[in-house]
Amino acid sequence: MRMAVVREVARTTFREFWRSKDAVFWTYGFPILMAIVLGFAFQPKPLPPVPIAVVAAGADATTLTALATEPRLSLQTLDAAAADAALARGVVDLVLRFEQGAPVLRAHPMRSEAELATLLVERTLRDAEQGRGPPLAHEVEDRPGARYIDFLIPGLIGLNLLGAGMWGVGFNLVQLRTQHLLRRLSVAPMRKREFLLGYLLGRFVLVIPEAAAIVLFGVLLWDVPLRGSLLALSLLVVVGGFAFAALGFLLAARAKTIEGIGGLMNLFQLPMWLLGGVYFDVDRLDGVVRQFAELLPLTHLNRALRDVMLAPAGLGDVAMPLLGLGAFAAACFAVGLWRFRWQ
Secondary structure, eight states: OOHHHHHHHHHHHHHHHHHOHHHHIIIIIHHHHHHHHHHHHTOOOOOOOEEEEEOOTTOOHHHHHHHHHOTTEEEEEOOHHHHHHHHHHTSOSOEEEEETTEEEEEEOTTOHHHHHHHHHHHHHHHHHHTTOSOOOEEEEOOSTTSSHHHHHHHHHHHHHHHHHHIIIIIIHHHHHHHTTHHHHHTTSSSOHHHHHHHHHHHHHTTHHHHHHHHHHHHHHHHOOOOOSOHHHHHHHHHHHHHHHHHHHHHHHTTOOSHHHHHHHHHHHHHHHHHHSSSSSOGGGOOHHHHHHHHTOHHHHHHHHHHHHHHSOOOTGGGHHHHHHHHHHHHHHHHHHHHHOOOO
């Protein structure tokens, strides 16, 4: 083995890396930037209040005042139907109602948040009654919808749509550009928008059976409920999939290298992975982090998917998320079409 050749190849590769601004930024700059941002976003802070729903019918004023003034509880006064829907949707961890003045607690026994809410409510009621109140009755929330798997399945659908759009469209377009295939297509008798719209549609149709597979997997294996409109669910998958495909196309419109598109996709995907409502409910966030989460398209898609599958919700209930995602998709496609270059 000729070590002089090995050293020269290593030296050339090293110089090539440092001459690529994209590679240097995404290798060193981006991780440092994310460490700074996430470090400020997730600083130690007081524990957030635990959300519970109270059906006020039959309750006395002393009990309600004690619950409302407990700093560890976030109280929502709802009617019986709305409280049950909030519990099934995961918006609250516990429902408290009263039968002939006696408190009845309803929660899912397999959720750690429900156990914490139960302990806090029991302590608050015991202190308010000074130990003289009636014993607390407990009911088990055994309907599908309140489990973590019920919360997770809609989030996985949204996450799959995000990944399919970004990698299936954005990454592959840049790969075609780096292989000089787009330059060859530029001389074909077709317009730029015809090629790009056809390319997006060809990639996009693959996400529909993928989303259907996740839904069927959850329904058949884990008994995840599908309580809402099937038409609304289908439209959310279609519009959400097109929105992320258009975003991937926008990012790939000018990217010249694999390193460049990989970094751009991480820049846009990582915040949505963390704060898009896939693994936890963004409604429990607050401050700047909550405001930032509300700007992410994945947040609104996942919230609408959960409303349809768990609440239940119909087409009218998710009309605004559909319009917002559709406008986002149209804007990304229009800007991407304007910025797109064959080479």
